[in-house]
Amino acid sequence: MQTWMVRLGRFGEQEQAALDTGVLVTGWTMPDISAAKGREDIYAALESLGSNDKSGTLKNWAVQLNQFLHDIEEGDLVVIPLKTTGEVAIGRFKGGYVHDKEGHPTRSVEWLRTDLPRTAIKQDLLYSLGASQTVCRISRNEAPMRFEQLAKKGIDPGPNANIKISKDNAAPEEDAEIDGLTDLEPIARDQIVKHISANFAGHAFTRLIGAILEADGYRTRVSPPGSDKGVDIVAGKGALGFDEPRLVVQVKSGDIVVDQPTLQGLLGSIQDTNADYGLVVSWSGFKSSVRQRTNDLYFRVRLWGRDEILDALFGVYDQLPESIRADLPLQKTWTLVDDS
Secondary structure, eight states: OOEEEEOOOTTSTTHHHHHHHSEEEOSOOOSOOTTOOSHHHHHHHHHTTOOOOOHHHHHHHHHHHHIIIIIOOTTOEEEEEOTTTSEEEEEEEEEEEEEOTTSOEEEEEEEEEEEEEGGGSOHHHHHHTTBOSSEEEOOGGGHHHHHHHHHHHSOOOOTTSSOOOOTTTOOOOOOTTTTTOBOHHHHHHHHHHHHHHHHSOTHHHHHHHHHHHHHTTOEEEEOOSSOOTTOSEEEEESSSSOEEEEEEEEEEOTTOOBOHHHHHHHHHHHHHTTOSEEEEEETTOBOHHHHTTTTTTTTTEEEEOHHHHHHHHHHHGGGSOHHHHHHSOOOOOOOOOOOO
16 A cells, blocks of 8 residues: 555645545646556647646656556555645545546545644654645655554554554655655644644633734733633724724634634624624634635634634734744745746
């Protein structure tokens, strides 16, 4: 058994359809390559499109498409780092390659788990998920057996955890032509997530959110530790915080996943406090019933999961109090963007 990482669109635009239907649709639109015998045939199909992409880029794509067409076998695992939720989906390939009517290379999967938090995966495997390719084999550090355990139990046993792997079942290393291409951003974000999880639990996390809002120009009052009756932070603009927009904020840290009753409680708090809007901040995310109401409540409530929290943090980091920055030391890093 081998394990593969597949990305479903630069912005995750194909992810929800894949989760709903079990069909992985890649971002390539091209002539049917079902009869291609190898990379050369696939390269020729890509070249026939007459795009302005460099020869090296087309060769890179041909390697990945060849894996997607020929190397992936029924029963192999697939791992999808979900851009839309920040979680990881794990499935098992079933059936063979299909070139759909719209010209997309596709494969079908049976989902084993679609909501695995990235924090459940140890750093060495997270590094593998940082590969920048659309299709990539993940084989190092006993990845296939570990992702199997993650799908079953949600726990990464780590490498060398008394897992026996025969030579027949050991996956080969990634193709040398695409090995080493790594997107550093998700790796850096994963490290920051783990640091925040370890150092800003409970009320400290609420204070961090309050500091982010203060740095963004709000006057805030953070409720003291203990029962908050559904209101962790109140915030408003202006010298005294009386000006609009006025916010009521509910903050959930740790492993708490926000559910529908929590959302309804916030809506009630908006009315009780004469606030204009509500903000729900949840480090571990939101149940699907809450996410489904994003559009319905767009002009009343915002939902901040980890990605939104990090984006807000990065936007005001230089304006945060020194005490916060001392506990959360970050620096900007420039890196070259791979053009493929």
